[in-house]
Amino acid sequence: MVSSVCSKCGTLLSSPATSSLDLSVDPGSRQYMLMHSNEPPGDSEKAFIRSNVSRADERMACVDEEISSLRQRLKQLEEERVCVDEYRTRNKAILLPLRWMPAELLAEIFLCTPKSHLPFLPYATDIPWVASHVSRGWRAVSLSTPSLWSPITIDYGRGYHPDSPLQLEAQIQRAHPLGLRIHFFGRMGPKPDHQIQMLELLLEHSSRWQELSICLTSKVASFLDALRDGIQISSLKRLWIEWDITDSPDGVISMDCFSxxxxxxxxxxxxxxxxxxFDLPTNLTHYDVNGPWHMHTKLLKLTPFVVQAYIVLESDDNSPPGSVQSCIVLEHLQRLYTSSSEVLNCINAPNLIGLTFQIADSDSDAAVLTSVRTLVQHSACVLRRLCMIGLPRDNSTTLKILDELTAVTDLLIGVHSPDTLVRLESLVSSLTVSEVNCFTVVAPRIRSLSIGHNYHNSPIQYQDYFDMIQSRWDAENCDLAMATLALGTNSTPDSETFSALDAIRRQGFRFTFLKHLAALDEMDSWEYTSTWGFTAFFN
Incomplete structure (x- = not known):
């Protein structure tokens, strides 16, 4: 340590701060009494006190000088540390395994890197542009990976778009020849001419489109309609269309260029x-539509080869689905989601194996039971997977559904309201095997049981849930071998329940616990909704 001498008192600056000044005061002394009272000092005592103050001033000046010296030294050390750390980091970088990483693996990492799509971030902050500006090696890998450039996202709702046509043109040229995945979010208001300019450039390469997600405005839709005769989209496999809710066109716009x-x-x-x-092509296999029932009826009759259907009735659609006599025959349909159980009365799907439907708290049990029976009996289908988002009011109705659908091996329950939670507790109790009902087990063929909970501040009874799982695992006449608990809320099972579930897992039971985003993604998959479409892509 480098030491220096204080210019005030001659003390070594590296010495303890109080080494040259005795700060102790005898409790029985006159000085102590004056310090702890308001009594004035005598004339003879003033000189002594003043000398103490003078020596304290000198020492304080010395300490301040020492602090200043130490701060200067600390600053020097901090600056030196920054330099040493930078030197060390650069040398460590030479040894990083990334330098020896195969280009193919680095490309896969780039492809797995999520896009930002955050509001008001520059278009050039996404992975293909960033990766191409890190180093010559990264740039070579990014430019030689066309699929990295193939997703093209333009979102005027969030201020996320190319600054110029040149930037968009550069990405298009680097993308896969027949793999452009276009996600164009038009919006009323911001940069209308710029929106059309970008759309015109994209349309020049429409023959390379593989996927198109587009949010329409009156101007964008009219532009597409005007060019429908000249659009070449022979490679398009997936299409998602929404309408900007802030815009209402003067009349209905015809868009038949995709049929x-x-x-x-x-x-x-x-x-x-x-x-x-809008007309759909007859070769459609995946149908994902939100609209009034009369439109579903028209569109579904045009798509006889649909394998998976996601049918949502608009919330303001008061027209009930048709009767059994007006069933829509979908011979190839295997997986169906509907937001209303009434739709089940109108579908004839002999090859249906997976069904998901919403049950509103206002739905009558008789109507729900009739709808399920009508679908199964009229279609003569053998359901393997049943998912109910919500539950009937009376637990006996749920048990009747499970009792009649004897082929179901995968049961999934979604909790979306406090009423559903109460009904779930009753169902869990009924599914629990006890000494009383061990010979009349409810739905013994259920092999996989999934419960999804996304209602805030209403945790399920975890102990009852575990007792049900354990009892069905132990029962000889039950097939349950796996379970999934998906919690989209902050609710979490207690440590004892986790320990018990870990114990049963070690015995061979397959238990999966999911939280937050992973849980929400899992529950979305139950509904057979698109994971590639516009809404899913931007949310």
């Missing part, structure tokens, strides 16, 4: 059927 696309197999429509005249 003859032979390669188109996936179509999603949301908030658009009242505004756009």
């Amino acid at each position: 003859s696309v032979a390669s188109l197999t996936h179509v999603g429509l949301n908030n658009v059927l009242h505004l756009v005249k």
Whole structure:
């Protein structure tokens, strides 16, 4: 340590701060009494006190000088540390395994890196642009990976778009020749001419489109409609169309440029059927539509080869689905989601194996039971997977459904309201095997049981849930071998329940616990909704 001498008192600055000044005061002394009272000092005592103050001033000046010296030294050390750390980091970087990483693996990492799509971030902050500016090696890998550039996202709702046509053109040229995945979010208000300019450039490469998600405005829709005869979209496989809710066109816009696309197999429509005249290609296999029932009836009859259907009735649609006599025959349909159990009365799907439907708290048990029976009996289908988002009011109705659907091996329950939670507790109790009901087990063929909970501040009874799982695992006449608990809330099982579940897992039972985003993604998959469409892509 470098030491220096204080210019005030001659003390070594590296010495303890109080080494040259005795700060102790004898409790029995006159000085102590004066310090602890308001009594004035005598004339003879003033000189002594003043000398103490003078020596304290000198020492304080010395300490201040020492502090200043130490701060200067600390600053020097901190600056030196920054330099040493930078030197050390640069040398460590030479040894990083990334330098030896194969280009193919680095490309896969780039492809798995999530896009930002955050509001008001520059378009050039996404992974293909960032990766191409890190180093020559990264740039070479990014430029030689066309699929990295193939997703093109333009979102005027969030201020996320190319600054110029040149930037968009550069990305298009680097993308896969037949793999452009276009996500174009038009919006009323911001940069209308810029929106059309970007859309015109994209349309020049429409023959390379593989996927198109587009949010329409009156101006964008009219532009597409005007060019429908010249658009070449022979490679398009997936299409998602929404309408900007802030815009209302003067009349219905015709958009039939997609009806003859032979390669188109996936179509999603949301908030658009009242505004756009739209026809679907007959070769469609995936149907994802939100609209009034009369539009579903028309569109589904045009798509006889649908394998998976996501049918949502608009919230303001008061027209009930048709009767059994007006059933829509979907011979190839295997997986179905509907937001209303009434729709089940109108579907004839002999090959249906997976069914998900919503049960509103206001739905009558008789109507729900009748709808399920009508679908199964009229279709003569053998359901393997049943998912109910919500539960009937009376637990006996749920038990009747399970009793009649004897082929169901996968049961999934979604909790979306306090009433559903109460009904779930009754169902859990009924599914629990006890000495009383061990010979009449409810739904013994259920092999997989999944429960999804997304209602805030209403945790399920975890101990009852575990007792049910344990009892069915132990019962000889039950097939339960796996369970999933998906909690989209902050609710978490207690440590004892976790320990018990870990114990049963070690015995061979397959238990999965999911929270937050993972739980929400899991519950979304139960509904057979699109994971590629516009809404899913941006949320």
